[in-house]
Every structure is written in structure tokens, then in C-alpha cells.
Amino acid sequence: MTIGTLTKGTVVADDVSRHGMWSSRLLFVLAATGSAVGLGNIWKFPYITGENGGGAFVLVYLLCIAAIGIPVMMAEVMIGRAGRQSPINTLRTLVRDSNANRSWTIIGWMGVAAGFLILSYYAVIAGWAVSYTFRLGSGVFDGATGAHTSQIFDGFLGSPGSLLFWHTVFMAATIFIVARGVARGLEVAVRYLMPILLILLLGLVGYAAIYGDFARGFEFLFSFDFSKLSWGGTLTAMGHAFFTLSLGMGAIMAYGAYVPSKASISTTVFTIGALDTAVALAAGLAIFPIVFAVAGLEPGDGPGLMFVTLPIAFGNLPLGAALGCVFFLLVSFAAITSAISLTEPVLTYLVERYDAKRWIVAVVVGLFCWLLGIGTVLSFNEWSGATLFGLTFFEVVDYLSYKIMLPLGGLLIALFAGWVLAKRIVVEQLGFGEGTKWQLWNAAICVIAPAGILIVFAYSLYETFAS
Ligand code: PFF
DSSP: OOEEEOGGGOEEETTSOTTOOOSSHHHHHHHHHHHHSSHIIIIIHHHHHHHTTSHHHHHHHHHHIIIIIHHHHHHHHHHHHHHOSOHHHHHHHHHHHTTOOGGGGHHHHHHHHHHHHHHHHHHHHHHHHHHHHHHHHHTTTTTOOHHHHHHHHHHHHTOHHHHHHHHHHHHHHHHHHHHTHIIIIIHHHHHHHHHHHHHHHHHHHHHHHHHSOHHHHHHHHHOOOGGGOOHHHHHHHHHHHHHHTTOSSSHHHHHHTTSOTTSOHHHHHHHHHHHHHHHHHHHHHHHHHHHHHSTTOOSOOTTHIIIIIHHHHHHTSTTHHHHHHHHHHHHHHHHHHHHHHHHHHHHHHHHHHHTOOHHHHHHHHHHHHHHHHHHHHHHTTTTTTOOBTTBOHHHHHHIIIIIIIHHHHHHHHHHIIIIISOHHHHHHHHOOOSSHHHHHHHHIIIIIHHHHHHHHHHHHHHHHHHO
8 A cells, every 4th residue: 555645744545535434335325325415306306397398308317317427427436536635636636647737627626616606505595495394394384375385485585584594504504514524424414314315205205106196296207298398408407417416516526535445436326326316206206296186286386396386285285294394304404415515625625725624624614605695595585686697696606606617517527537637547446448338438428428518508608698
């Protein structure tokens, strides 16, 4: 085993990260699945599927996961494990080892910025889910009508104090876990929360099968009517494949730095991609039958699907209050295991840069992110009229991170892994020789993924600037 030197004289073995290591391959799968499964699967996937007509959209989304998501995730884990440091320092090392241009380290910097921006609003929306866990449990939605649930949701969004409170609760919980480190914080959280989440989700699908209109929900998700799918919908599916797998910003790269050397990257990444997809589909199978069970409700209601439509359904079904409470608890768990991964790139960089204690960095990062989140809180009320190019503060932050930084980050990661990184490192990490696997990998990472991402990226820009 060779000995390498990291920043400020910390000497560690080259195949171990100074920040910690996953205690097994399974823990990495749980942690990365925890990062991937979040608001994107349970809040966003069902409503964008609803807005884009169902089955055909789902099919395109699945294709994007397979053709773009999986190769880019393999690239992130591979890069992370090859460098074993924060994404920024990992890229510095690999750029040096591959004799490449130093500008490639921009991938790490952009990831840090994107993680920071995403967490600032992710914590606000996750705070809504935490608050709804209590609301549903209190029975306030029993027998609710659409007017009733809209009024409650609008009243909630109109109150900066309430939003700030729940934002603070969620951010404090996130920072508490993160500050405890990889073994005592991240691993403990995912070890318990992920199995609970999967069990709750299965329970909810069972409930939807018994009390919901399961046949209609199933048909909505899986009947492929391509006339309902627009070009814009296709591109939304591609963009979402990225967000849902936590790609393009170094979160998976940071987690990859703690993966044991012996674990197979391709097997673990396929497992993570399959689990994330299964959870998104299961969330659809839990939500749509429940929505269809109540006369007059439709799944195309946009972001309000989870906070307005679903509470009506729960309010009018047997055991609805208890099951609704369980549903929002599940969403809160899913969100927190994603939020903790958003801080990892910046946190590890600052620890390396200043040789600082992890918990101090966590508190400082959390505080800044919390402050930035106040802008999102106010976007729904006091600042709702303050816009830049017609977008509120929240929409600007969301646009910058989701539509610009993630696709651009993903594109650069694919190009770096496919065209720049020394072949010796790739072969060592992936363990593929020259055979079919190698050719498939090369086609996916060098051509298919970059071309796909470029299309999403160009379209998002066109859509904004042309309208
Ligand atoms: N994958 C998460 C979700 O689907 O909610 C969101 C996310 C987490 C995006 C972590 C990016 C990230 F680095």
C-alpha cells in the first residue's frame, strides 16, 4: 500500500479518504440511493408525469436514466474513488495525473456552488413536507375539499414566519447529521432511514392498491400514448433524470471517494439507478391511484399535486389522516438523506483547504445556506413581486442550479471521463478490458451522454431566451 500526502501534512494511505470510508459496499449503495431518492422522486416525478401525459413520458425518462444517467454516475464514482478527496482536489489531482488542462477543475467549483444553491431551496420545500407530516396527523384535512386544501397551502406559503420555522428545523437536522461525519452521521442516517423509507413506500402502494383506483393509476403510468408527449416533455424527462440521480454537481463524486477499492462500480451504480427508478415508479403507484379514487381530482395539477391534491384524497379515504402522516414522513426522510449529500462537496473542500474540523465547517456552511434559503422563503410572500427576467428569487436560484449548472456539470464530467482522464485510471477503476463492456462504456460516455445533455441544455436556454 502506497502512502500519499494530502493537504497540510496529513498523511494517509492513498486508497483511503481522510474524511472517512463507507464501511461496506452496501452502505455506499444505501447512501447514494439516499442521495438520489428525494423530493425529485416523490414530489417532482409524479407531477411532471401528470403534466406530461403519463406513460410515454415515463418511457423516455427510463431511457434517459439508462443512456445518460448510468454512465455519468459511473463516471462520478470512478473520478471520486480515483482521487479520494473533495471533488475540487480530486479533479486537481486527476488533471495533474492525466497531464490535462487545469481549467477542468471548474467541474469541482461549479459543483460546490450548485450544491449550495440547491440545498438553500431544497431545505425550504423539504420543510413544507415536515410541516405537512404534522398537519396530516392532526386530522385538519379530514373530509377536506379542494378549496379547503388550497386555502391551507396558500395560507402557509403566505406566512414567512411558518416557512422560516420549518426551513430552520430541516436545515438544523441536516447539519446535525452532516457534522457527525461519515461513519457516525451519514451512515447512521442512511442505515435506518432508507429501509424505513422503502417499507413505508411499499405500505403506501399496498394502501393505494386497496383503497385507490389502482387500475387507473397503473394505466396512467404505463400506457404509452406518444401523442400526449411533447418535445418539451422529452427534454424535461432528460433534465429530470439528472436531478433525480443527484448528478452533475459532485455529490456522487464526493460519496465515490469513500467507496472501498474492491467494490465494482458498474454493479453498484446499476443497483442505485434501479432503486431510484423503482422508488419513483412506486411513488407514482402510490399517488395516482389515491388521486383517481376521489371523484374530480386530476394528476395534472403541477407542484401542488403533493400539497393540495393529495391532502384532499387522504382527507376523504379510510385511515387517510394516519396514512397521509406516514406519506409526508416518508417524504421528509427521503429529503434529508438527499440534503446531506448536497453539502459533502463544499464541506470536504473546506476541511481540506483549512485543515478545519468537520463540525465547525458544517455549522458555518449550514448557516450561510440557511441565510440564502431566506430568499426562497420570501419569494412565496413578501418578495413575490420582486423579479429578475420575470423570475422570483427562488426561481432564479432553481433555474441557475437545475437548468444550467447540473447539465453543464454533467456534460463536463462526461467529457472529462471520456476524453481527458488517463485510460490507465479508467481501466483500473472500472476493471473493463477491451471487450464489449469497454466499447459500450466508451460509446455512452464519449458520445451518447454528452450529446443527450447538450440537447437538454441547449433547449432549456432556447426556451428561456426565446420566450
Ligand atoms: N436527487 C435528489 C432528488 O431527487 O430529490 C436531489 C439532489 C440531491 C440533486 C443531491 C443533486 C444532489 F447533489
